[in-house]
Amino acid sequence: MPELPEVETVRAGLEPVLRGRRFVHVEQRRKDLRFPLPERFAARLTGRKVAKLDRRAKYILIHLNDGEVLAVHLGMTGRFSVSRKGDRDAAQLGEFAHEHGNDAKHDHLVFTMSGGAVVTYNDARRFGYMTLIPEREIAHDAFFRGLGVEPLSDELSPAYLSSRARGRKSDLKAFLMDQRIVAGLGNIYVCEALHMARIAPGRAGGRISRPRLGRLAVAVKAVLLEAIGAGGSTLRDYVQPNGELGYFSAKWRVYGREGLPCPECRTAIRRRTDSGRSTFFCPSCQRT
DNA sequence: AGGTCAACCTGAGCGC
DNA sequence: TGCGCTCAGGTTGACC
Numbered sequence: 001m002p003e004l005p006e007v008e009t010v011r012a013g014l015e016p017v018l019r020g021r022r023f024v025h026v027e028q029r030r031k032d033l034r035f036p037l038p039e040r041f042a043a044r045l046t047g048r049k050v051a052k053l054d055r056r057a058k059y060i061l062i063h064l065n066d067g068e069v070l071a072v073h074l075g076m077t078g079r080f081s082v083s084r085k086g087d088r089d090a091a092q093l094g095e096f097a098h099e100h101g102n103d104a105k106h107d108h109l110v111f112t113m114s115g116g117a118v119v120t121y122n123d124a125r126r127f128g129y130m131t132l133i134p135e136r137e138i139a140h141d142a143f144f145r146g147l148g149v150e151p152l153s154d155e156l157s158p159a160y161l162s163s164r165a166r167g168r169k170s171d172l173k174a175f176l177m178d179q180r181i182v183a184g185l186g187n188i189y190v191c192e193a194l195h196m197a198r199i200a201p202g203r204a205g206g207r208i209s210r211p212r213l214g215r216l217a218v219a220v221k222a223v224l225l226e227a228i229g230a231g232g233s234t235l236r237d238y239v240q241p242n243g244e245l246g247y248f249s250a251k252w253r254v255y256g257r258e259g260l261p262c263p264e265c266r267t268a269i270r271r272r273t274d275s276g277r278s279t280f281f282c283p284s285c286q287r288t
Numbered sequence: 289a290g291g292t293c294a295a296c297c298t299g300a301g302c303g304c
Numbered sequence: 305t306g307c308g309c310t311c312a313g314g315t316t317g318a319c320c
Contacts, residue, residue: 125297
């Protein structure tokens with residue numbers, strides 16, 4: 001699920017159960033996720049305290065109070081759920097989760113925190129990963145050094161888009177999904193932002209006028225803020241009845257809506273495939 | 289240098 | 305009930 005808004009929602013949901021708490025017990029059920037977990041991962045984490053939670057691109061940064069950071073990428077299917085130690089509904093929770101395909105066999109890590117929260121990381125496809133990095137090395141770390149600007153920051157400006165898009169022949173869509181350009185967008189929100197900005201996804205990135213890039217920058221921010229807002233307001237305390245974090249039912253304009261009317265002009269939304277990914281767009285609003 | 293595409297891994301949904 | 309097929313929100317590395 002996770003693009004920037006989902007990651008941000010999960011970060012916010014984890015904050016109250018992690019911040020200021022210690023890892024009392026860490027259960028590691030396999031040695032690797034997408035990549036091998038750090039050596040002695042569970043032992044290294046145990047006893048340490050969480051100072052604060054941050055986000056960079058699609059990474060959740062769990063800052064420990066000794067200057068190291070637990071960086072988490074959710075991949076495609078990574079998710080956290082929260083229960084309470086000794087929760088007598090735990091069995092029921094498991095059953096619910098099972099019915100909903102969140103099978104416990106993909107529960108890879110279980111963090112028991114001081115304060116009693118039990119935070120479980122589940123990831124069926126195992127495209128997610130975690131790593132421990134000294135705080136001051138993050139900027140140089142292989143996962144982080146190439147990342148582009150944060151889309152919600154002032155760094156995402158028409159001037160920035162214009163300078164990075166110059167000379168590009170590939171799709172604007174591919175350009176926006178490139179984490180080296182803008183960090184945090186994925187297939188859904190790129191489709192959404194292009195629709196809001198009324199730009200055809202197949203246009204070459206280098207051939208978009210400055211005013212339209214300006215519209216695009218505004219649309220990217222608006223779409224992300226709306227989604228984050230929806231996550232926050234829908235989840236309330238960010239923990240759903242089944243204990244899961246971070247899901248919210250979004251109201252997408254075009255994504256997943258092939259054949260349904262465009263919210264702007266009622267024309268049927270179309271779907272096509274670009275470099276293996278589905279692109280949803282309105283052929284009327286996004287003509288050029 | 290830029291761009292495309294298969295691969296990583298598992299589950300859900302659908303047609304039969 | 306089950307089989308086979310397609311698709312999935314991410315990222316990388318090999319290749320043109």
